[in-house]
Amino acid sequence: MIASAAAAIAQQGPAIPRLPLKRVTQVELRKMFNTRSGFWLIASIAISAVLATGGVILWAPADELTYSTFATAIRFPVVVILPLIAILAVTSEWSQRTGLTTFTLVPRRSRIIAAKAITSVLIAVAAMVLTFAVGALGNLLGAAATGSSLVWDVSLTQCLYYILGMVLSLMTGFMLAVTIRSSTGAIVAYFVLTFVLPTIFGLLATNQQWFHDLQPWIDIQFAQSGLFVFDQELTGEQWAHIGVTGVTWLFLPLAIGLRFVMRAEVK
Amino acid sequence: MITVQGVTRRYGNFTAVDDVSFTASAGRVTGFLGPNGAGKSTTMRIMVGLTRATSGTVTIAGGQYVDLPNPGLEVGVLLDASAQHAGRTGREILTIAQQYMGLPRHRVEEMLDVVSLTTEEASRRVRDYSLGMRQRLGIATALIGEPAVLILDEPANGLDPAGIRWMRDLLRGYADRGGTVLLSSHLLHEIEVIADDIVMIGNGRIVSQGSKTELLHAAGTLVRAVDLDRLQRALDRLGIRSSLPVDGALRTDVDPTMVGKVALEAGVALTELRPEDAHLEDMFLELTATSQREGATT
Numbered sequence: 415m416i417a418s419a420a421a422a423i424a425q426q427g428p429a430i431p432r433l434p435l436k437r438v439t440q441v442e443l444r445k446m447f448n449t450r451s452g453f454w455l456i457a458s459i460a461i462s463a464v465l466a467t468g469g470v471i472l473w474a475p476a477d478e479l480t481y482s483t484f485a486t487a488i489r490f491p492v493v494v495i496l497p498l499i500a501i502l503a504v505t506s507e508w509s510q511r512t513g514l515t516t517f518t519l520v521p522r523r524s525r526i527i528a529a530k531a532i533t534s535v536l537i538a539v540a541a542m543v544l545t546f547a548v549g550a551l552g553n554l555l556g557a558a559a560t561g562s563s564l565v566w567d568v569s570l571t572q573c574l575y576y577i578l579g580m581v582l583s584l585m586t587g588f589m590l591a592v593t594i595r596s597s598t599g600a601i602v603a604y605f606v607l608t609f610v611l612p613t614i615f616g617l618l619a620t621n622q623q624w625f626h627d628l629q630p631w632i633d634i635q636f637a638q639s640g641l642f643v644f645d646q647e648l649t650g651e652q653w654a655h656i657g658v659t660g661v662t663w664l665f666l667p668l669a670i671g672l673r674f675v676m677r678a679e680v681k
Numbered sequence: 682m683i684t685v686q687g688v689t690r691r692y693g694n695f696t697a698v699d700d701v702s703f704t705a706s707a708g709r710v711t712g713f714l715g716p717n718g719a720g721k722s723t724t725m726r727i728m729v730g731l732t733r734a735t736s737g738t739v740t741i742a743g744g745q746y747v748d749l750p751n752p753g754l755e756v757g758v759l760l761d762a763s764a765q766h767a768g769r770t771g772r773e774i775l776t777i778a779q780q781y782m783g784l785p786r787h788r789v790e791e792m793l794d795v796v797s798l799t800t801e802e803a804s805r806r807v808r809d810y811s812l813g814m815r816q817r818l819g820i821a822t823a824l825i826g827e828p829a830v831l832i833l834d835e836p837a838n839g840l841d842p843a844g845i846r847w848m849r850d851l852l853r854g855y856a857d858r859g860g861t862v863l864l865s866s867h868l869l870h871e872i873e874v875i876a877d878d879i880v881m882i883g884n885g886r887i888v889s890q891g892s893k894t895e896l897l898h899a900a901g902t903l904v905r906a907v908d909l910d911r912l913q914r915a916l917d918r919l920g921i922r923s924s925l926p927v928d929g930a931l932r933t934d935v936d937p938t939m940v941g942k943v944a945l946e947a948g949v950a951l952t953e954l955r956p957e958d959a960h961l962e963d964m965f966l967e968l969t970a971t972s973q974r975e976g977a978t979t
Contacts, residue, residue: 449768452768514731518731
């Protein structure tokens with residue numbers, strides 16, 4: 415019995431180790447940089463951060479040349495670009511049809527999706543570190559150029575809030591990419607969700623008292639806005655707003671989208 | 682070895698693949714033949730888990746494809762040479778495959794060499810590739826992990842005659858070394874020259890399958906002789922039915938060996954004796970006529 419089992423194992427040759435998630439993640443990271451469009455998309459974060467910083471130095475009034483002004487100015491281009499990176503990382507497998515090879519080499523699709531989520535978050539964090547560095551440089555330059563005093567009005571906690579906010583924006587893009595699996599569709603949906611919907615919610619809140627009270631529990635952008643204003647620590651209730659809107663707008667659709675991705679036909 | 686058992690795939694009311702079962706054995710090239718839209722690609726996608734079967738199972742190397750720990754090392758797959766990111770260079774696409782599989786770096790250059798893509802071509806982006814070059818790159822991706830099983834969908838598409846010849850030799854060598862090769866084509870001739878076994882599919886169903894020799898010779902024997910009447914009488918006496926002479930030749934259902942022996946005993950000099958091979962082609966044409974719009978008449 416034992417002898418025959420041993421013989422069977424010997425016949426099979428050495429067992430092939432399962433593809434480690436670390437390796438899949440490394441390859442996914444490479445795939446984000448190895449096309450011209452992918453490379454420039456990521457480079458555009460640095461470029462726009464520098465441009466935004468330059469703009470603040472040139473045009474902001476001297477008394478507003480504080481670190482928070484720089485960080486806020488840089489946020490706007492970055493909050494648009496980061497989710498695009500996450501969206502395209504997922505949708506290109508379908509739009510460029512590379513999924514045919516990817517999902518053949520790594521048939522457990524959850525591993526590819528997980529690796530893409532990890533790489534997107536890594537890039538987001540790296541981008542934020544870069545943003546803070548560029549902002550700091552801008553602050554130093556601005557103070558030197560205008561002769562005003564240096565103001566560092568952002569705490570470490572606020573920096574972490576800011577990173578969390580960016581990661582949540584990125585995950586919104588990621589969720590839409592997984593759910594829609596088409597570059598154009600996901601990008602349009604992202605802009606609707608981040609720019610159109612908040613405006614509608616805002617109008618509704620100013621005109622309808624009942625919605626005014628409910629808004630922080632429904633409007634994800636409104637709930638997360640506290641993460642981006644550099645003035646106070648978030649209260650427990652504000653965290654609850656972020657949690658509730660995060661579950662309804664982010665995790666539930668993401669769970670549904672993941673189910674689709676696992677079952678969808680790759681053509 | 683690949684074993685396909687009762688695989689069915691429905692899209693709403695349409696049945697793309699209907700109860701397909703066959704085996705591709707190790708050491709042999711199995712040709713998957715059928716007109717466009719017959720269900721070849723869907724069956725192949727089901728094999729590697731890109732499409733779910735409505736029912737039925739496929740086992741590759743003793744298990745399900747999705748359970749393979751590192752599929753690239755066991756099964757080489759090329760489903761569509763055009764499905765590549767147009768903005769990546771050929772070398773980069775091969776490098777991605779090499780890295781997923783955890784292979785040494787030098788395998789990339791080795792494979793480029795095997796499929797005859799030059800250093801300059803490998804540095805070009807795939808959007809500037811011809812279909813033949815994409816096909817070579819796809820074959821390199823399938824082969825880089827030195828798998829024991831190959832699944833190739835229309836690999837000869839876009840290759841020039843020299844390229845087709847090269848691929849035929851490559852696949853032949855692969856099977857001769859004990860590999861399992863399954864390749865599809867909608868061209869009978871292509872399958873005929875390379876395959877050992879043929880599986881013919883039409884409208885999602887298997888129409889015919891067996892070894893090439895079996896299928897090609899299933900129609901019997903064509904024989905010409907100096908004295909055709911005498912040969913026919915000799916055959917009749919043994920209860921072997923033969924057709925009326927057409928064009929100075931007789932056709933029978935028995936194999937050439939039998940006809941040869943009968944002729945020897947009857948003392949009839951033969952001028953031609955060969956297995957008749959029109960059967961598969963007739964069948965294929967019929968299939969093509971009913972499932973394709975070009976309207977080839979039989």
